Amino acid sequence: MNLKTIHISNMPIECHILKGRLESEGIECYIFDENLVWVHPFRSVAIGGVKLMVPEDQYDKAKQVLQAIQDVNLVDDAGSYAMEDAVNGAMEKEDEILHIKSILRHDPELLDQPEKIEKKLISTKELEDLITAEKQFLKLSQRDKTPSIGELIHELTDFNFDVLKNLRPNPTEYYLEKEDVENFTHQKKDFGIVSCPHCASTNVRFDDAIDYKWDIPYLFFSLITMVPFPPIRHKYHCFNCGKDFKVKHHSNQNNS
Template identity: 50%
Template sequence: MIKLETLYRSNSPIDCHILKGRLECEGIDCFVFDENIVWVHPFRAVAIGGVKLKVPSNQLDLAKEILKQINEGYLFDENGKYEIAEILHSEYEMQMEVLRIKSEIRNNPALIDHPMEIKTSMLSRNDIDLIIDSETNFQILSNKKFEFTWKDFFFELFDFEGDVFRYLKNRPPEYYLDKEIVANYKSKNLFDFAEICPNCNSTNTRNGYAVDYKWDIWYLILSLFFLVPFPLIRKKIHCFDCGFDFKKQK
């Protein structure tokens, strides 16, 4: 008789569902137990032993091996073993190449009719055809004009199954999301713009309101003068590795 065995426990149901998705890709049947009570009463997670991810006993050994490889930073399939960091880097480079091509097409829409002029060493022609189809649809939505009629407006307004707000917005949310992502695309690596921390030489830095030096005498004077806390005025670069705040190097 096949029984369910507990493979993994966590106080967060999300952890179990992420691992469940990975195991199901390998054909392993997975079941999450006790997640409902944790969602309703998170502080009872420890008392009930956490959320449990269970698998059939005849699949337990394979599931344990997959979990072991994940903990060691690897994924594997019938073709071999792969380092997770390497896979993520490869996928990142692939997505950046897609954004580069989309940005190139939007700067020169004529490329839609001349896809052979798009040069890439990472994507196949089939991938480029998919991008062309996506950009063709994007151009159609970009040129779409909103035509208002009182008849259609009142029909959507008084139709209980209608949506007047969707009627007023003639482009789907995915259009604006894709537009923003491509518009913010930078061909350079983000780390090329990061300042190097003088304390630990890390590039994990960001410019913003200083963490340890938010307040000074001018902040207090202005706050007392206006009788409200004055907006933060001291900016520095913060290192997220060592916590050091510093000014931009000249």
């Protein structure tokens, strides 16, 4: 098998990262001279660096993948896409999925009326799968989570301490799914986007305040307890500019 060098670097880790990317495309990869560079990093230039090599008949495909990485593109069998456009498209699709889930949880009757659900980005098959998953979620949410006295006595006398399972009787995925949709509802109430009034970024989250923790109630409780009291006010926090802000009314307006 004839090998051809496709990338040279003074850092072995860089070759390993590219090797993993190429192998994900079904391209065989081999790294040469990395051990010498690990032992004697300053000899990397003298030996011509660490070489990433691929079979000669796969060189053109590998070159295309590396060029796409350099151009910040994504490549698949259908073609090449700008990574930013692909990521934005995926985020818009995920927002639509969370939007539909939020609607279904506010109006479960729509589970049996999929034709009334508006969709733009997801396919009919994806909507069917989503509805199936939401029906299962609804069943789990309606489960009786209160153990009987007999069950408690039995589990408490069991050395395996299985009584702890009654604290979270549903699968972990149920709670993760529940939290995702609840956060989406807080973030985009009435399906409008909350943006920061300081920098207009939409990278915000409704949680404990950070900038407003040094207020009178905070200091008062800290003095009484003699320990720093945790933030007690909830506001939106912008991860772009670091500011906290309040939204008087959740609406479709970008700024409040």
